[in-house]
Amino acid sequence: MALEFGKETYLYWYENMLLQRKFEEKTGQLYGMQKIRGFCHLYIGQEAVSSGTMTAIKEGDNMITAYRCHGLAIAKGLTPRECMAELFGKSTGCAKGKGGSMHFFSKEKKFFGGHGIVGGQIGLGAGIAFADKYNGNDNVTICYFGDGAARQGILHETFNMAMTWKLPVVFICENNQYAMGTSVERTSNVTDIYKFADAYDMPSDEVNGMSPEDVHNSVNRAVKRAREGEGPTLIEMKTYRFKGHSMSDPAKYRTKDEEAEFKSQDPIEHCKNILLDNNFATEEELKEIQTKIKAAVADCVDFAEKSPWPEDSELYKDIYVQEDYPFIMD
Numbered sequence: 001m002a003l004e005f006g007k008e009t010y011l012y013w014y015e016n017m018l019l020q021r022k023f024e025e026k027t028g029q030l031y032g033m034q035k036i037r038g039f040c041h042l043y044i045g046q047e048a049v050s051s052g053t054m055t056a057i058k059e060g061d062n063m064i065t066a067y068r069c070h071g072l073a074i075a076k077g078l079t080p081r082e083c084m085a086e087l088f089g090k091s092t093g094c095a096k097g098k099g100g101s102m103h104f105f106s107k108e109k110k111f112f113g114g115h116g117i118v119g120g121q122i123g124l125g126a127g128i129a130f131a132d133k134y135n136g137n138d139n140v141t142i143c144y145f146g147d148g149a150a151r152q153g154i155l156h157e158t159f160n161m162a163m164t165w166k167l168p169v170v171f172i173c174e175n176n177q178y179a180m181g182t183s184v185e186r187t188s189n190v191t192d193i194y195k196f197a198d199a200y201d202m203p204s205d206e207v208n209g210m211s212p213e214d215v216h217n218s219v220n221r222a223v224k225r226a227r228e229g230e231g232p233t234l235i236e237m238k239t240y241r242f243k244g245h246s247m248s249d250p251a252k253y254r255t256k257d258e259e260a261e262f263k264s265q266d267p268i269e270h271c272k273n274i275l276l277d278n279n280f281a282t283e284e285e286l287k288e289i290q291t292k293i294k295a296a297v298a299d300c301v302d303f304a305e306k307s308p309w310p311e312d313s314e315l316y317k318d319i320y321v322q323e324d325y326p327f328i329m330d
Contacts, residue, residue, distance in 0.1 A: 004213060007280040009055060013212045014271040015289050016054065017047035020071040021268060022297050023080055027070065027087060030301070031247050036087045039116075040101045043071030045242035048267035049174055050075035052215025053142060057223055062110045062132070064125045065144035067102035068174075068241075069114040072144065076111045078104065080300035090307035097310045098318070110139075119145060119152030122171070126158045129169035129232075140226045141169045142219070148179025150193045159234070163200045166231035170222040173234070174209065176241045181253045194236035202234055209237030210265040240265075 024042045031040050043050070050072045053063075065072050073083055078094055086093030087101055095105045095114075104114040112128060115121040125143025132139040149155065150173055162169055173193045177184060184191050197204035203225065207218045215237065222233035240262035244251035275281040 003274070003278065005216075007275075007278075010271050010274050010280055011289075012055065013048075013051045014268065014275060014286075015293070016051040016075055017212075017268045017271065018289065019080070019293050019296065020047045020050065020074050022293050023074060023083070023300070024070060026297050026301060027084075028243070028247065030087070035305075036101065037089070038100050038102075039067070040087075040247045041068040041245065042241070042243045042247070043068055045262065045266075046174060046176060046209065046239045047071055047075075048212040049144075049172070049209045049215055049237050049239055051267075052212035053172070053219050055212075056216045056219035057140065057142060060110065060137075060139045061223070062112060062125075062128050062139060062141040063144075064112040064121045064128065064141065065114065066118070066121055066146055066149060067114065067116050068146070069102065069104045073104040073106070073109075073111055073114070076106070077109045078106050078111060080296055081303045082106075084300040084304040085307050088304040088307070089309070090304055091310040091314070092303070092307040096314060096318070098314065119149035119154050121145065122149065122152070123154050123158045125171070126162045126167055126169055126232075129162070129167040129226075130165065132168055133165070138227050139168065140223050141167075142172060142223075143169055144172045144174055146179065147173060147175040147177070147184050147193060148182070148187070149173075150175075150196065151179075151187055155196070156199075159197070159200045159202060159232075162232040163202050166229060168226035168229075169232045170219060170226060171232060171234045172219070173236045174239055175236050176239050178241075178245065178253070180245045181249065181251075183253075192236070194234055197234040202232055204234040204236070206236050207238065209239030210262070210267050210270075212267055212271065 024044045028042055030036050054075050063076050082094040086095055086099055089097040091097050095103055102114055102116045122145050125141050129141040175193055194204040194206045205218045208214045218235050225233060
């Protein structure tokens with residue numbers, strides 16, 4: 001069967017997904033050692049969504065998501081060092097150690113969170129897209145949310161406004177089948193989340209979120225539409241988290257057969273097989289990638305360990321922004 005994508009793309013996907021996976025595995029280990037505190041939600045299993053999206057967007061595009069944000073942040077270009085330091089609460093972290101696991105942020109990389117309020121980022125994503133349209137550039141905002149957040153009222157208000165104003169935003173629902181421990185089937189009579197778009201005449205798509213190829217193609221179509229001024233798209237990515245909702249979740253509400261079914265679709269193994277079967281890479285070359293990633297993860301942990309804690313004065317910084325408005329009288 002002829003491949004739709006070439007060697008460089010599969011190598012990118014493989015390395016990008018493997019870095020996310022190994023970073024998250026180390027994060028889970030460090031959490032168990034109490035090096036990382038607070039809430040912690042791992043992205044393991046969902047890497048095809050983040051990596052497939054990255055090959056379909058351009059550097060200036062924005063990204064915003066919920067609290068399961070580590071993998072998406074790394075895919076968007078945040079370094080493992082600044083991400084791990086943030087998990088440790090260190091001053092060298094991407095949010096100066098003040099955000100922690102749930103609130104990664106990088107203005108430089110156009111990564112606007114990491115948000116702990118379920119569904120809160122949906123309205124913010126539309127707001128970022130509104131700013132780009134107002135400023136007359138061709139940037140697009142990728143706004144992620146989970147299947148649980150799809151039941152929030154802000155989604156419907158935002159969809160209505162985004163379609164009315166034809167905002168350049170792509171709404172992506174990472175449907176990993178469970179809102180915490182509650183399955184999609186138990187939360188609504190409508191289990192096909194992409195159909196929510198029908199009420200607003202918004203284009204929508206249902207995609208295999210375990211396939212970086214399908215993710216890329218769907219996002220590529222939606223981004224092209226947004227850049228051409230045709231407004232938003234809703235994409236439902238059917239994916240799966242291999243771990244529990246958070247580090248405190250043993251995930252006993254899932255059957256072994258269900259877990260095995262999705263793990264057999266592991267996107268990293270899929271890309272590895274493509275690379276080997278098509279002579280895009282040898283076993284030795286893939287081992288070199290694995291060794292490089294192992295070293296990068298070890299380095300980011302060492303960096304986080306040695307980084308300083310924030311100064312007490314940081315508590316009072318980054319709260320307000322001073323702006324001068326000509327219409328405000330003294």
